[in-house]
Amino acid sequence: MSFSPDQIVEQLDQAKNLAYTDASTYPQVLRQILNFVTSPESKIQLWCVQFLKESFVENKIANHSDKVDLAIDSLDSLVFLSNIPNLHIFKHVISISSVIYRLVFRYVAENDGCNPIWSKLTELKNSLVNKFQSNFPLEASDNEEFDLFRNIDTKIELVKFMMLVIDYQSKSTVINGSSSNGSVSPPPNTFSLNNVTTTHSLIKYSNMEYEAVNLLDLLLKTFSNNVIVAPLITATLNHFIIIMKRKPQYVTKILNMVENYDTNAKFQSNYQSLEEFKLAKKYVDRIFRVFLFHILRNNLVPTNYQNTLNKKMNQLVERGNDIRKKNIFVINEPNIRKRKFDGFLNPTKKIKTLDYKNLYCLNDINSDLNNFDLTSVPQHILTQMVVTALKKASVNKVTKALEIISERYTDAILGPGVAIKKEDADEDDDDDDVGENYNPETVYTLPPPTDLSFQEKKEHISIIIKNFFKLANNPNGISPEEEKVGDAEEGINKELTKTAINSWKKDSWLVLLTRLATRGMRSAVLQEDEDNEAEKSPDAKANEEMSDMIRTAIFDYFLDNIHSRIDLIIEWLNEEWYSEKVFNEEIQIRKAKAQKAVKQEASDDAIVDTPPVETAKVETPIYNKWAGKVLDSMIPFxxxxxxxxxxxxxxxxxxxxxxxxxxxxxxxxxxxxxxxxxxxxxxxxxxxxxxxxxxxxxxxxxxxxxxxxxxxxxxxxxxxxxx
Incomplete structure (x- = not known):
C-alpha cells in the first residue's frame, strides 16, 4: 500500500513530536527520517530539510557526542539535497552544512584515518562552493549581467559558508596578539589548522591553505565586477573584518582590493534604475568607510598601507557628507555611465501583432529604429552589414535569438489572434425623431452603474495613492487652487471637511491613507469550512491585495528618507496594529458567542448561568509582516x-x-x-x-x-x- 505525501508528512510529524518529547529517541528518529530524504516528492524533501535545520542549527540535539554522530550520518543526505533545484531546500542545506562542517572537520582532525567521512565532507563542501558562481537552484539566463542580480539571498548564505571554510582550512593568529614570551596563539574558542597535527594523513596543511586562498580569491571577484551588487559586497566586507583579525596572512590581498575599489568607476547596470544605482553607490561607500574606520582603529592595517587607507577614508567621508547635504535623487551626475547591454530588450516569446516586423524584433519595441526602411539600403551594403554583425555576435547570443523567434513563430501558428468584430453604427440615429416619442409622464431612471473589474479597481486605487502622495509632497498639505474657494462654496466645503476630518494638517493625508488600507477595505464576511475554520472570501482577498498596494506605497515612501520619516512609519504601524487587533478581536467574540449559543441549545437545562465569553490571544499577522519589513529595511543601513x-x-x-x-x-x-x-x-x-x-x-x-x-x-x- 502506497501512502500519499500528506500522509507521509503526517507520520513524520508524529515521529518528530516523539523525538521532542523523549530526547533519548532523538538519534534513532533522525536516522529513520534520513531515509525519506531521497523521496521524489518535494514536499517530503522540504519537511526533512526543515527538520535537519531544527536539529542542527537550532540546537534541538542536547548531547554533543550524539550531534557529531548524527552529523556524520547526515552527510550523504546533505550532498543529495544540495543538488535539488529548489530554492528553499538549498538555502536550508547551506545553513545546516555550516554546522555540519564544523562538527565533522573537528571530528576528522581528532580521529586520523576517517577516509570515508573525510571524502563525504569534501564532496559536500565542493558541491556548495562550486555553485557560488552559478545561479543554482535557478536556471541560468542568457544574460550574465542579469544573473549577477539574481538569487542574492542564496549567494550571501554561500559567502558565510565559504568564510567558514577559509577560517577552518588556514592557520589563525591575532594581529598584535603575541604573548609576553613572543609566541603567537590562536584566538580562544576557535578552531583552525592550528588545532590539527602537522602529520595528519587527511588534513594536509599545504592542500588546505591552497584551497583557502582560492576561495578568498573567488570572493574577491565580487569587487571586480563592473557593476555594483550592494548586498553581496556588504556581506562579504563584514566577514572580511573577522578574517583580517584572525588571518593576517590574507590582509594584503584584502587591502589591495580595498585600495583599488571605487564606486565612481562602476557602471550603472541595465537592471538598476538611476535612483537604485545612486543608492547602491551611497551605501557601498558607507560600508567601505565603516570597514576602514574599524580596521584602522583596531590596528589591523600594516604600516605601509595606513597612509593610503587614511586618505581613502577621508575621501569617502567627504563624499558622504556632500551627499547628506543634498538630495541624492536630485543631484545631477554626468559621469554616470551605463553598462553595455548584452541581452535582448524584447525577449518575449509571444507576439501581439501577427506581422514579420514583430516576429523578428528583439530590440525595444517602441524604438524609432524599427521604423527604418531597409529597402532603401543597397543590397550589397545590406549583405555586408549582416555578415559583419554575425561575425561579431557570440554563438550563444545568436542561438538564443533564433530560439526566441522560433518560439514566436510556433506560438503564432498554433494560436492565431482572434479578430475583434466591430458593430455597425446605427444609421437611423436622427435627433428629429426624439420629439415624436416624448412622454412627460414617463419617469426616467439611470441604469445601475456597471461593476468594476478587479483590475479597474486596482487602477483607481493607484490614482488615489498618487493623489495622496502629491499632498504629502506639498508643504501646506493643500494646493493653492483649493485655498481660493469662493464664498458660495465655503460653507459646504467646511461641512464636508468636518465630516471627513476635523482640521486638515500636514500629515492628514497619512491618516486618511492608512485608514483606507486598514479599515476602509477590510471585509468582515467570512466563510466557514467543515472544520469551522474561517477562510477569507474572494472579495476579502481582493480587498487585502488593494490594501497591500497602499501599504507598499507608504513603505516605499518611508524608504526614500528613513531618517526624517520615522514618525510617519510609527503612526502607520500603530494604526495597523490597532485596527487589526480590534477587527480580529470582534471576530473572536462573535465566534465565541455563537459557540456558546450552540452549547446552550444543546444543553438539557435551558436556564443555566454560563461563564462570560473568553477569547484567545488576538493575533496580528499583517502588522507583524510589515513591522518586520520595516526593521529588515532599516537594520542593514x-x-x-x-x-x-x-x-x-x-x-x-x-x-x-x-x-x-x-x-x-x-x-x-x-x-x-x-x-x-x-x-x-x-x-x-x-x-x-x-x-x-x-x-x-x-x-x-x-x-x-x-x-x-x-x-x-x-x-x-x-x-x-x-x-
Whole structure:
C-alpha cells in the first residue's frame, strides 16, 4: 500500500513530536527520517530539510557526542539535497552544512584515518562552493549581467559558508596578539589548522591553505565586477573584518582590493534604475568607510598601507557628507555611465501583432529604429552589414535569438489572434425623431452603474495613492487652487471637511491613507469550512491585495528618507496594529458567542448561568509582516549615530514579539554597530517587560559567541538583568 505525501508528512510529524518529547529517541528518529530524504516528492524533501535545520542549527540535539554522530550520518543526505533545484531546500542545506562542517572537520582532525567521512565532507563542501558562481537552484539566463542580480539571498548564505571554510582550512593568529614570551596563539574558542597535527594523513596543511586562498580569491571577484551588487559586497566586507583579525596572512590581498575599489568607476547596470544605482553607490561607500574606520582603529592595517587607507577614508567621508547635504535623487551626475547591454530588450516569446516586423524584433519595441526602411539600403551594403554583425555576435547570443523567434513563430501558428468584430453604427440615429416619442409622464431612471473589474479597481486605487502622495509632497498639505474657494462654496466645503476630518494638517493625508488600507477595505464576511475554520472570501482577498498596494506605497515612501520619516512609519504601524487587533478581536467574540449559543441549545437545562465569553490571544499577522519589513529595511543601513532613531522606533512600536526582537541580533554581530544592538536590547529589557525574556534569550546565545568583545558584552548584560 502506497501512502500519499500528506500522509507521509503526517507520520513524520508524529515521529518528530516523539523525538521532542523523549530526547533519548532523538538519534534513532533522525536516522529513520534520513531515509525519506531521497523521496521524489518535494514536499517530503522540504519537511526533512526543515527538520535537519531544527536539529542542527537550532540546537534541538542536547548531547554533543550524539550531534557529531548524527552529523556524520547526515552527510550523504546533505550532498543529495544540495543538488535539488529548489530554492528553499538549498538555502536550508547551506545553513545546516555550516554546522555540519564544523562538527565533522573537528571530528576528522581528532580521529586520523576517517577516509570515508573525510571524502563525504569534501564532496559536500565542493558541491556548495562550486555553485557560488552559478545561479543554482535557478536556471541560468542568457544574460550574465542579469544573473549577477539574481538569487542574492542564496549567494550571501554561500559567502558565510565559504568564510567558514577559509577560517577552518588556514592557520589563525591575532594581529598584535603575541604573548609576553613572543609566541603567537590562536584566538580562544576557535578552531583552525592550528588545532590539527602537522602529520595528519587527511588534513594536509599545504592542500588546505591552497584551497583557502582560492576561495578568498573567488570572493574577491565580487569587487571586480563592473557593476555594483550592494548586498553581496556588504556581506562579504563584514566577514572580511573577522578574517583580517584572525588571518593576517590574507590582509594584503584584502587591502589591495580595498585600495583599488571605487564606486565612481562602476557602471550603472541595465537592471538598476538611476535612483537604485545612486543608492547602491551611497551605501557601498558607507560600508567601505565603516570597514576602514574599524580596521584602522583596531590596528589591523600594516604600516605601509595606513597612509593610503587614511586618505581613502577621508575621501569617502567627504563624499558622504556632500551627499547628506543634498538630495541624492536630485543631484545631477554626468559621469554616470551605463553598462553595455548584452541581452535582448524584447525577449518575449509571444507576439501581439501577427506581422514579420514583430516576429523578428528583439530590440525595444517602441524604438524609432524599427521604423527604418531597409529597402532603401543597397543590397550589397545590406549583405555586408549582416555578415559583419554575425561575425561579431557570440554563438550563444545568436542561438538564443533564433530560439526566441522560433518560439514566436510556433506560438503564432498554433494560436492565431482572434479578430475583434466591430458593430455597425446605427444609421437611423436622427435627433428629429426624439420629439415624436416624448412622454412627460414617463419617469426616467439611470441604469445601475456597471461593476468594476478587479483590475479597474486596482487602477483607481493607484490614482488615489498618487493623489495622496502629491499632498504629502506639498508643504501646506493643500494646493493653492483649493485655498481660493469662493464664498458660495465655503460653507459646504467646511461641512464636508468636518465630516471627513476635523482640521486638515500636514500629515492628514497619512491618516486618511492608512485608514483606507486598514479599515476602509477590510471585509468582515467570512466563510466557514467543515472544520469551522474561517477562510477569507474572494472579495476579502481582493480587498487585502488593494490594501497591500497602499501599504507598499507608504513603505516605499518611508524608504526614500528613513531618517526624517520615522514618525510617519510609527503612526502607520500603530494604526495597523490597532485596527487589526480590534477587527480580529470582534471576530473572536462573535465566534465565541455563537459557540456558546450552540452549547446552550444543546444543553438539557435551558436556564443555566454560563461563564462570560473568553477569547484567545488576538493575533496580528499583517502588522507583524510589515513591522518586520520595516526593521529588515532599516537594520542593514543603520549607522553608529542612528541609535536614537532606532531606539525611538522600538519604543513606539505598539507590539513586539520574538521574531521582531530577534532581528536586533544581526546588529550585535556587526563589529561596527555592536553598540546599537546591545543598547536596543538593554532598552527593551528595562522599558518593555513583555519582551524581556526574549532579549535575555538572545543575550544567552550571544554569550556563546567566539568573538571576545561580543561575548563579554553579552555576559555583562546577562549578569545585570537575568536576576
Amino acid at each position: 543603520l549607522e553608529p549615530n542612528d541609535r536614537k532613531i532606532f531606539i525611538r522606533l522600538l519604543s513606539d512600536l505598539p507590539y513586539l514579539n520574538e521574531d521582531l526582537v530577534g532581528r536586533i541580533k544581526s546588529l550585535c554581530l556587526d563589529p561596527v554597530r555592536i553598540k546599537i544592538g546591545f543598547l536596543s536590547l538593554q532598552f527593551l529589557i528595562m522599558y518593555r517587560p513583555p519582551v524581556k525574556d526574549v532579549c535575555l534569550k538572545i543575550l544567552t546565545q550571544l554569550s556563546e559567541s567566539d568573538q571576545d568583545d561580543l561575548r563579554e558584552e553579552a555576559k555583562k548584560l546577562l549578569a545585570k538583568y537575568s536576576v
